[in-house]
Amino acid sequence: MMKTPITVLQELMVKFSESPEYECVAQSGPQHLAVFEYRCAARGHVVSATARSKKEAKQEAARLMLARLAAAGLNVPAPYTAPCAPCPPVAGDGDAVAAGGGARSYKALLKELCQEYKLPGPEYTLEGDTGPAHARRFTARGAVGAHQRVASATTKKAAQQLAAQQLYQYLRENLARLTEDFVEEEALARAHERAMERYVEARADAPHRPDLAQRVADYHLEEEKVNLGADALEAASPDAEPETALQAVAGALGLRAEWHSLPAEGGSLTLVRLAPSSPPLVFCARTREAAAAEALAYLRLTMKFRDQK
Incomplete structure (x- = not known):
């Protein structure tokens, strides 16, 4: 291990x-x-x-x-040498985790608030994105009826969370007398329970269960690259070598497969890292073929969930 x-x-x-x-x-x-x-x-x-x-x-x-x-220059062994950002807590879906990994999800809170007080459901639109691929900034617009807020962040989800936060705080302040009995912790708990129910239903027919230590993040993949990756997965022959198929799919997604070998009891372990991604996606097995198969299974499952969003 x-x-x-x-x-x-x-x-x-x-x-x-x-x-x-x-x-x-x-x-x-x-x-x-x-x-x-x-x-x-x-x-x-x-x-x-x-x-x-x-x-x-x-x-x-x-x-x-x-x-x-x-x-800082110390000799740290792979795969822990790459800079990485803290991972947010795992939840049932992206809406049940706060932007930046905190305990609040303003998208979930705003949705709960609108449902409880019979307001129009929140809607989010992507207004645009700027900057190079490694430093992209996304602008999202959130709207509840005639009320709108615009926010920017380094990911689409974070921009939506910021817009939802502004709308939520505005509604709470201006509907204070009506919403004074609205309990945020209970609303988040309800949102989390529903998200977990959807998560379990979506996973019911999935034969592969990825390592829960691998957290799904927003990898800033453009829609065109996602489609190319999905096409590459479909085109991969069942008889093809996993390593060859992984190279094709990773290339379509704009990622690269980096291979490492680590000493272990009874032999060695092979690691494949898909870069650039944050947090790093690392898959480990006894052989290159098995490690590539694990990475392919993860990508296939990730593509499936992206299509369902």
């Missing part, structure tokens, strides 16, 4: 006769939707990460610290 970020960081710090320091600094949200924040300090650097469990938050903090140390 591949070593966890905590183990890798501990082994790295032993070389300096030091140990990393971890601290759970915050907990937010209701008990059934708690979000934990862990802080990690090592070699004069401090990072923090959030997740739905203390264990995941601690692992994420260790992973961020490894990326920070690698950027």
Whole structure:
């Protein structure tokens, strides 16, 4: 098995006769939707990460610290050398997770508010995008009836969340007397439960269950590339070598497959990383063929869910 970020960081710090320091600094949200924040300090650097469990938050903090140390010039082993952003907590769908990984989803809250007070449902439109592929900014418009707000961010979902936040706060302030009994935590819990129900239904006929440590993020893929990737998946022959098929699909998506080998008990492990992506998508197996097959299965499932959105 591949070593966890905590183990890798501990082994790295032993070389300096030091140990990393971890601290759970915050907990937010209701008990059934708690979000934990862990802080990690090592070699004069401090990072923090959030997740739905203390264990995941601690692992994420260790992973961020490894990326920070690698950027500072330390010899960090692959695949923890690439800079990466903190991963948001996993939920049933994108609307049930707050923009930026926090405990609030303003899209979910706005939808709940509109349903409870018989307002028109929120609508979102993409107004445009600017900048190069590696630094794209998206502008989204959110509307509830005649009320509209426009916001920009580095992803489509984040822009929609910001527009929803502005609309939600405006409605709460201007309908204060009507909405004073609207409980945000209960609304988020209802949205989360419905999202999980849809998630379970969508996964019912999926034979492959990806590693839950691999979190789905917005990879800034243009619609044209997504269609090309889906076409490449359909065109791949069932008898084709997984590695050859993976190269074709990754190329269509504008990604590249990077291969690494790690020593392990009883032999070695093969890792394939699809880049550029944030967080990194890494798949591990005993052979290149098996690692490529895992990556293909993940891409096939991701394409399927994108089509259903």
